[in-house]
Amino acid sequence: MLNYFISMVLCITHSNDFYTVDIVINRLKESGIKVLRFNSDDFSYKINFEYHKHSENQVLKLITPDFEITSDEIQAVWYRKLWNVAVPENLEDDYKKIYNQEYLTMRSIFFDSLKNVPWINPIDIDHKISDNKFEQLKLASQSGLSVPKSLFTNNSQSVKDFFYTECNQQMIAKLHGALSRSMSGNTPFFPTTIIQEADLENLDSLIYCPMIFQEKIEKQYELRVIYVDGEFFTGKINAADSVAGSTDWRAAVDTRPSWENYDLPLVVCESIKTMMKKMNLFFWCFGYNPQKKTDTIYF
DSSP states (O other): OOOSOOOEEEEEEOTTOOSHHHHHHHHHHHTTOEEEEEEGGGSSTTSEEEEEEETTEEEEEEEOSSOEEEGGGOOEEEEOOOOOOOOOTTOOHHHHHHHHHHHHHHHHHHHHTTTTSOEESOHHHHHHHHTOHHHHHHHHHHTTOBOOOEEEESOHHHHHHHHHHTSTTOEEEEOSSOSOOOSSSOSOOOOOEEEOGGGGGOOGGGGGSOEEEEEOOOOSOEEEEEEETTEEEEEEEEOTTOTTTTTOGGGOOSSOOEEEEOOOOHHHHHHHHHHHHHHTOSEEEEEEEOSTTOOEEEO
């Protein structure tokens, strides 16, 4: 994708992001590429910006505590994470709406000023795909990958019907979105949860929080697949020794899941490449279950 030399990359993330972002930034720097980290939540009172238009040229300048740069200096963007702008603690409630409106508008203008340089991933396409798990599952299925039977609903009766008629009483539940974004492991999140028959009588709160329900796919281990513009980096995760982690490895607090390198079969790689082309994305991370019933991709 990047067929010319890049000397300046802007990394868009947020202030609570660490570990992965740090490794990638350090590796880019070791390769002689200048990287500027821009925390999206800091596009607020914490920085200064200026928008200039001279004849046909439009330049947006950012002045942060760490750097000063104009949009025409940026040659590529690694879009990793986006978060809400920081709001001053002493700002009165009456002003918060207009504060968010204007800062978010200006942040969007800044991103738009970079539309002619390579992005991994293009932010508008990334959001469109990330915000629609059923579109992800549809494109995966169209690309030759198996996906679990799925239901997204706020209707408790539909869940009960799905449990008996589609899932053979083997079902899990998950949220469509994330409760938080952090690498620390101590922030709120809702793990993938097994739904037992007795749980079907306690679905009254579903009207306040629609959820995704899927058939439970038996597994001995699962894979975490990272796709980067045609290349694959796959980790085999074994959390079978953990009671909580056997369903969702992220919830394994009683033991540390083991990780191993794993080579995906060529036919699976080709299907994933097809899916990524349909998504028009260069980077994606997802789970894959190669065990028992069927090879199943899940999001």
